[in-house]
Amino acid sequence: MRKFAVEQMVKITRVSLTLPQELLDELDRSLKAQNYSNRSEAIRDALRDFLASYKWRHELKGEIIGVMVLVYEHDVRGLTDTLIDIQHSSRGIMSTVQHVHIDAKNCLETSVVRGSAGEICKLVDRLGALRGVKQAKLVVVK
Ligand code: NI
Structure with missing residues (x-):
């Protein structure tokens, strides 16, 4: 009521x-x-x-370490190239990427991320906003 x-x-x-x-x-x-x-x-x-x-995400401060999880459609034009470019240009933050082909259309990637909270948040926001990216999540462990 x-x-x-x-x-x-x-x-x-x-x-x-x-x-x-x-x-x-x-x-x-x-x-x-x-x-x-x-x-x-x-x-x-x-x-x-x-x-x-x-x-x-935007209230996180200082140096953090965590895991970023991405789910995306690999057949969206240009998306995989863009993701690889972003990964290469953020080596300091994202050092490894594990890729799983979920099904014929969708991919799952997990990356350990470490660095400044602000830069990591910018990265998660940037990836999440790409066309074809269905989920971009950050799990912070420290
Ligand atoms: Ni895949």
Whole structure:
């Protein structure tokens, strides 16, 4: 009841977005399993997670060590070349890359990253924003 009252005061803006049908189907199946009543509520929660993750990364300070995980579609034009260029130009941060072919379309790469939190965050942001990259996650161990 209270939540409803609070939402009444929030300015709501309608946006449209384009999604691959496969992703939308997966979202709808997941919403049913999680008892969401509509897509908008689920997408708002997903966006809050995305923003919380961004905020967490950008609050990291000093020297860190961790693992970066990338999931991407290898057949997106130019993507693998771009990834290799970025890996070569960030040798100080990323020294090893393990590559797994998940299926015919998708690849998983894990890299140990070590260096300044700011530079590592920039790298994760840059990789995550590339077309064809589905996930770019950072796990910090120290
Ligand atoms: Ni692969």
